[in-house]
Amino acid sequence: MHLNTDNSDMMSVVHPDQNIKFSIQQDRTYKHHLKSAVNVLLDTTTRKLMMTVKVPDVETPFSMQGHSQSFLYTTDNKIIGSQIYLQKSCPTCLMRQVVSKGEDHRRNIDILAEYHEIGHVYGMKVDGRVFDCEVNEAFSPGQRFLTLLKSVNPLNKEPKNVLNILVSGIRQVHAFLFYFPMIESCGMHFMLSQSTMDPVKEIVLDFDLKKFQNIEQPRKLMKEKVISVIGDVIFKGRVNRMHHIALEYVAAPMWTKSHLDLDIIRKPFVLQAKNYPEFPIIFHMRTKAMPKMNDRPLQFKDLTSVGTYRIQSTMELMWGHPDLKVKIEGDHKTTAEAINHLHSMWYHKTCMREHSLPEWRQSEGIPTTDACLYTMHDLFTLRHYTWDITATNLEPWMVSAYKKMGALVKTSLFPFWEFTPEFTSHEVAPRQPKLRIEQIFHPKLNTFDLTLQVDKDVSKFMGVNYGILEWNTEPYLRLNRIPIPFYHSSYLRPEFVNYMYYNNVINHCHATSHSVRTYDNVTYPYTMDHSCWTLISSDCNEHPSFAVFMKKEKKTPLGLMFFIGDLKVEFVPIKTNVFRIYVKGDIGQGKQGPYDLTDKDFLYWSPTEGTKLNTVLPDFMFKIFRRQNNYVVDFFPQMMINYDGNSVQVLAGPQVKGQHCGMCGDYNRNTYHELLDPQMCPLNTGDEMARAWALDTKYCSTKVTKPECLQSVRHL
Secondary structure, eight states, X not given: OEEEEEEEEEEEEEOTTSSEEEEEEEEEEEEEEOOOOXXXXXXXXXXXXXXEEEOOOSSSOEEEEEEEEEEEEEEXXXXXXXXXXXXXXXXXXOSEEXXXXXXXXXXXXXXXXXXXXXXXXXXEEEEEEEEEEOOGGGSSHHHHXXXXXXXXXXXXXXXXXXXXXXXXXXXXXXXXXXXXXXXXXXEEEEEEEEOSSSOEEEEEEEEEEEEOHHHHOTTOTTSOEEEEEEEXXXXXXXXXXXXXXXXXXXXOGGGSEEEEEEEEEEOOEEETTEEEOOEEEEEEEEEEEESOOOSSOOBGGGGGOOSOOEXXXXXXXXXXXXXXXXXXXXEXXXXXXXXXXXXXXXXXXXXXXXXXXXXXXXXXXXXXXXXHHHHHHHHTBOOEEEEEEEEESOOHHHXXXXXXXXXXXXXXXXXXXXXXXOOOSSOOOTTSOEEEEEEEEETTTXXXXXXXXXXXXXXXXXXXXXXXXOSSSOGGGGTTSOOOTTOOOBSSSOHHHHHHHHTTSSEEEEEESSEEXXXXXXXXXXXXXXXXXXXXXXXXXXXXXXXXXXXXOSSSSEEEEEEEXXXXXXXXXXXXXXXXXXXXXXXXTOEEEEEOOOTTOEEEEETTTEEEESOOOTTOSEEEEEETTEEEEEETTTEEEEEOSSEEEEEEOGGGTTXXXXXXXXXXXXXXXXXXXXXXXXXXXXXXHHHHTBOTTSSOSSOOOOOOOOOOGGGO
């Protein structure tokens, strides 16, 4: 691939006599070259993935080069670019003059000199330099780093959260390099190729994917999850540099605990008569929630809890030798101060009021209103963080790094530094430090306290609030942020699922006997004056893959029936919170049941084995499990139903967006025309919705009067 581009920006001024034109112009030239090859082989039988990347040859390296310069020039105010007046008045003057401070101010700097040795060990030549450059910011590593810091300055970023600051900073750096809004001349060149001696000709990635079973069965939400990858990364040449990689992530049911193990081991090799020994990099992480989460859905009584919830974690990094390691032990918990503050928040008061309504009063579950979901998230948000860091035999550069980081933090928080006299009774060992970091958030004051302790040296920063980063916003306002890996902010696990749930990657509809909350977060009241099954959620295909119905019952507020393909499942109420389950498949299997599930019982159904009670089937079409008075139906893909007789909640993935039917709305992420009938005609009330989606032609003995359709939204 060859890519050459030229960009010019110019401004011209014409002399009042209209004969002479004066111009200033910036030219930016970019030249990129890449000649390589990538081969990918995926063997689904042996579950192996192999990818080979060719390293560019010395003669045709991977190259990225750019140069910018500005110049002044004058011409006649004509299409022909001559200048007869300048030649007459000043024969020795130049028509075109490059803007420059002079040759003495132009420098050529190798900015990747410290990486040449690493490139040599791995058989590659890495070169990065600044040439013909007059820009001061490029002259030293400190100035280049300062320029990079300016690009991630939070003062000119909105919103002021970590992800947006990083992404906006990357875009700012890219825009600076592409547009280069400076008048000085400067060029930059990056090159990567095989080395001239003992080169690496290709990089081979060979991975074993045999332990990716859980990726094939994403329905198993409540079971232990294992993701494991084992493979080798080989820098292939006359001398092979092999790296063995083993990654394993295991999460217990309900993510009550998890562990992550990453081992990267460089195998020994000999290069130019020099021995390079085995070099391991090993990372272990363990987390667990306390108290241990029960294998039941959260209930309303949990919102009134005053207990302390915490996440404990341990991270350990070892490199080179078992004596060289860093261990970080974290203990993060909720606080009583935050719980007291929660009781004064609008969403907590609204949630308490909503639970007293008739449709939620008899339910043990948490009302799935926005206010209650915000309350739950706030209750389990961690506010007290503690990290204990122990290191042994640090490299000199690591000692320098953590000391400089400490100085940077103290300088940044200098106005809040409490100068309490502290001293050590013994000499601090800089290569084997013991550090403690403690951070406590105060939501009512919108501040946080920070304590840094190195052995017995203590620095406290109290009441910190610069108003720059949104450290202490209400928790529900931070739900649009992607969780930071290894940083636990909530007792609710896993945090990435919370992010998907609150940002409409996975959405839900909730129907009670009095109201419906649609997938697009529109809540409307309704009354149902018939006893027919009424469709609340289905995909709008000619042959739907699923359909969920509800109806009024005498023994419980709501009944439930759903279809998965041609399979029908019905919950028949016996009394409040007690149901018998019937399953009706094809002609060969007929009607199966009744099945009476008690607490912690489960039921699986597969096309080959039919229905099995308390027996796990690997290739199931759906499963039902009961936790106390709540029934959960789990079926593929990314669909779940929660039912307790008082309400029906349907969770749907993005695959049904824009093609959904029923009382739960069209799920098009647009709140306009949310009340539609099967002919896409807009309706006015929830009562009309209940009549329009009634299944009065089947499973019903009464006829329902459908609302009149005046005009479909297809024609609006």
